[in-house]
Amino acid sequence: MSSSPLASAPEGRPGLPGAALGGLALAALLAVALPFFTTGYVVYIANLLLVFVVLCLGLHIVIGETGQFSMAHAAFYGIGIYASALANRAVDLPYPFAMLFGALVAGAVGLFIGALALRMRDIYLALATFAFGEAMQWVFANWDSVTNGPNGLRIAPARFGPLEILSDKQAYPFVLFFCLLAIGFTVVVSRSRLGRAFRAVRESEVAAMAMGIDVRRTRVIGFGLSAAVAGFAGGMFGLFQTFIHPDSLGFQTTILVLTMVVVGGLGSIWGAIGGAIVFGLISEVLRQAPQYQEIIYGAILMLFMMYAPHGLFAFVGERIREARHGR
């Protein structure tokens, strides 16, 4: 994650149609200009969305790339939040070091879970990771001496040399930068030998083995990387949030991230990113319709699975294609 990250930032993908490229440019402009014309509230929502984008990238690596079912994402995210907040408090170094520490701890735990996950798959893996996630939430809430238990942990402001981050608008450029960094990282991984190995394992383990891929190692690494990215998202959270409570690191959060990835379209990086943004906005807008939000949320999930299982973007793309051919 250290070597010239900007070089790998996504600058439009070869083969992307002109309209999509234009949309991307518009989105980039909007992203940069955002803090200049909106309130801190909107920037806060943007910061949260960017964190969820990175969380979705993490889940994409394990589910989308390696095809393993993981339901412990909130746990890795939480490990990242706690580890980077505690590191930030313990040593007087610029905040990225704390973030790196958070990502490493989460990644290490991810490797361990990945090693356990070698023994099972499908629903068994889903339930095992689910149980691990619940157990971790219990640990966050009961390991008082480290996490401050059910009182929640106050996160000290992030520092970059003399600059102390005290507002959402100040944090925004950093959050955006780290988000782009994570996107770049995921794209690089996905296009590397490792990424090809991931997908080979997803499609057929036997074929992958025949190609000389170490299937076990690949699966474990997939878990570790996924967890590290989730932990990194936890570090990003600490850039602009001042408090973390175990209540917000439960199954709800895992499901939210899973839903985003699925709504965006399983197996596609851009789907994961788009899903995070679209579903994150829906969730915030639903806060205005409190009486019905659970029903709407559930209905969206069911309808998507029924009529647009390959994600919002595939669905829209298909409709456009149909319209064109129809003419």
Added chain:
Amino acid sequence: MRTTRVAVGLALAASLFTGLAARAEDPGITDKAIKIGIFGPLSGPNMAYGFDVVNAAKMYYDKINKEGGIHGRKIEYVVEDDRCNANDLVAAVKKLVEQDQVFMLNGGSCSAAVVAAKDYVVRNKVPLLMLNASGDGALFPPTDYIFGAYSISQYAVGGAMIEFAAKKLGAKTVAYINHDDAYGAWNLEGSKKDAEVNGVKLVVESVNPNINDVTAPFLKLRAANPDAILLVTYARPAALLIKKAHEMGFNKPIILSVTGTASLGQLAENVGKDALKNFYTQEVMIDSPGGAKLKPIYDMYKAAYPDLAAKPDHPQTYMPYGIPSAMSLVKALQDAGPNPTREKVLAALKTQDFDSGVMAGRIQFGPQQRAANRSTIFIKYDGNTMTPLPGVFTSRWTYQAK
């Protein structure tokens, strides 16, 4: 070095936004109106803790407006749902402060979530008066901006119960069941002082609020042979424990904390009247919910929300808790004079001391005191009638800087 240059650029951008973030003095106030931001759980699993509390605050502001407002200004309120979830609560608070530009905040029904807004509110110097959250994590150590515990400080809940058990029931060994969450940690900490002064031995079991089978904690407490059981839990675990105690033939006094008394009638239905032969419940209001002394509040609710009042379970038990919070806000604005600023309101709050006519104790702040109420009464309940017992019981707990 490219990375350094990136860092410098980002830092520059960040410092640019610092300038942008600076805002004009005290928004949300004009000659005609004062804008207030209300937030509480209007949806989701914790709705029962805040939905009608928000409604109570709203109807009180409407009443003040009908009577002419405060120094000629009407109160305008904007309401946001916080789902009792930290991220959503912070989003609601930031929306109210930055988008709606409110003068001050009146919100928060869930203690753990409201703490998440602490740093933001303090940094932006916005007065926050909590609704019914105990929110001790945000109240202590005291800040200039956050006031709360209008229902009761969670630190005082357990201590007041021990005071009652020792003084009125003569208990020497007390079984104490709390939750393994923030509430539980606070009320247990606050109880220790009162237990020590009264020479009471505490036997503690902490359980998760989602527990289904309470056999284990109950057996362990019974093994300590207590003179009374204090249930400092939410309504569901409390009902499960009362049932279990009855099934196991336990007949010593059971005292239920205010956090577990969502609806006493429902409790009787849930556990059966036989289980309530030696049962007391704590109340932070001057009377039992729906009691004679609180009738004006309930009448006001019926007049303001006829549709809701017709629905089952409405008004929700915690409804009246919204009133003292709104009263405190109105009183602080009145005391701040005809040209109120946030600073003047905060100064008025720091010395506020009045009788709400709703709560058991006075609404009382001080230089170090950010928890409005620390007093409770106790009610004997046998499944049919609620008999408020004489005496007000107050915990000895006070904030000590560490």
Added chain:
Amino acid sequence: MDLQLALIFLQQGIASGLVSGSVYALLALAIVVIFKTSDVPNFAQGEVFMAAGYVALYLFVFQQMPIWVVLPATLVVAFLAMALFRRFVLDQVAKSAKDLVYLVIATLGLSYVLKGLVRRTGFGDTPRSFPALVPTDSIMIGQASVTLLDLAIFGTAVVVMAAFFWMFNYTKIGRAMRAVGMNPKAAQLVGVDLRRCHMLIWGLSGVISAIAALLISPKILMTADMGSIVMLAFAAAIVGGFSSLPGAVVGGFVIGIVENLVGLFISSRAIVLAPFLAILIVLVLRPQGLFGGKLTIKKV
């Protein structure tokens, strides 16, 4: 802890654990029968259980209907809801996508909708109880105290499970269900109507959940979130091997007892952790569960 006390703890822990365990077992059975035949872990099972409880509560307490109407009406509603969900939602999902994860998420969607609907009624805020149909007087078994209601719960659960085993193993329709679980294509060839068979299985699973709700509601109290009890059922199913019906039942009893023993001999705080640890330990050490045969690994 002296031995005398430890013995009382042990007896009471096992007795109470068997009672709550019998309900976990019922729910685990409902989950496993669906998984065996559709390969889908139904994450909405807890909410179906919860919603069925509220249907009964509504009819019995708020509409004052006689109990002999309420009980069958509740079971019919649960049957129809699950059968129709299978027919109109999941069949459509299965048509659009092959992967397991899509079906799982559709069941999660159902769980949100049911929870939201129950909360909309306004009955879900305060914990309520479905009136016990059996007196709650206590009797002593050894040094353990149990209520008549406990015995009734245990007895009914065992009878329902036995009836279900009989149906699944010895009737024509049960054989069809098992055939669908083993090889749907072959089952179709020999004349099994797949769609109807799936609807029947999901409907029956709904009925079992509803029975579990009717049994335990007087005991654990109802809230809109009571469906979270399904985690204990998932733990039970895992302990039993996830595709074994007798395994699910034994798993239910094991989880019920373990919950109490952890609470009694380790810490009350750890009670909620017990099922998750049970899942992790079983999956890591013996992924096929206590009763599962060899682990079938599906290759794509």
